[in-house]
Amino acid sequence: MAFVHTRPHPHADERAALMGWFDLQRGIIATKCTGLPDELAHRALIPTSPLMTVAGIVAHLTWAERLWFEHSLLDIPGTGPGFDDIEDSEFLAAVDRPLAEVLEDYDRRCQQSNATIAGLDLDALARRPSRHGAEPTLRWIIVHMIEETARHAGHLDILRELLDGEKAYF
Template sequence: MTTPTPTYLAGEKQTLHASLDRHRDAVLWKLDGLDDEQLRRPMTPSGTNLLGLVKHLASVEYGWFVETFGGEAEPLWFGPHDDMRVTPEEPTERIVALYGRARAAADTVITRLPLDAQGSPPWRDITVSLRWTLVHMIEETARHAGHMDIMRELTDGATGDHPPVMGSG
């Protein structure tokens, strides 16, 4: 997890990318200090859990950034409707590592292409810009980070959208 750097005066692309990174880091922070049972514990009637949301975010990072803009995503071991479910055979480390690789692959696309670059997700008959995709993924990641914040609070009482800064009182 990286320490967020304020980008209050940065250009559009850097600002969007930093916003996405801030939410990505919050997603990973929500896992810190929890054991495997807590990460996999169903927290909603539909079975949503912290680790399942990380798995889902990994698959959508690959889809929206890599596949949409002509890249080759790594083959996933699960189907498109299984991305929010975690089986006992899926080690926590494997899912967290997948999210790390998906982020890195997405970052390569974000760095390489201009905001006006266009792509088409293979699962939909639309054309999108990298700018739209960044905004969409900020929304998607923030939405699920919020879900994770509630699940984390219900698990052990921890709250917040980022780790406390040391020495800040």
């Protein structure tokens, strides 16, 4: 998918606005990784969070897309990293993998999420209740994922500047 680098139209309807902001944040994630060599993409800079690397964050976001739009929303059983009861295993899934491969996985997962979203009403309820017992709407899940993606885009802003001095909003 071509990652978006523009804001949604100020008069967009609800779905277009939500997806516009979501796709913009995903585009920022991809942009923050552009041109970064694998050595730096896997370098840990935070001693108390050694898995918080550029590649680790992208792998985490790939898992979060799968968690919310496949596992929670559609009730498809989760398997593999992030679903295996190993703490932070979705971050570990990026170790020793080229950043380009991790980004390709993220891109594929975003496309799959978008296909799922397109086929459902924003009021559709998740088929798998959250750990708090609630069944969030698709609207709530999208807003949550905008927040999750934007939060990690901010982390990538900081990591990228510390790694090679690269600064840009998007």
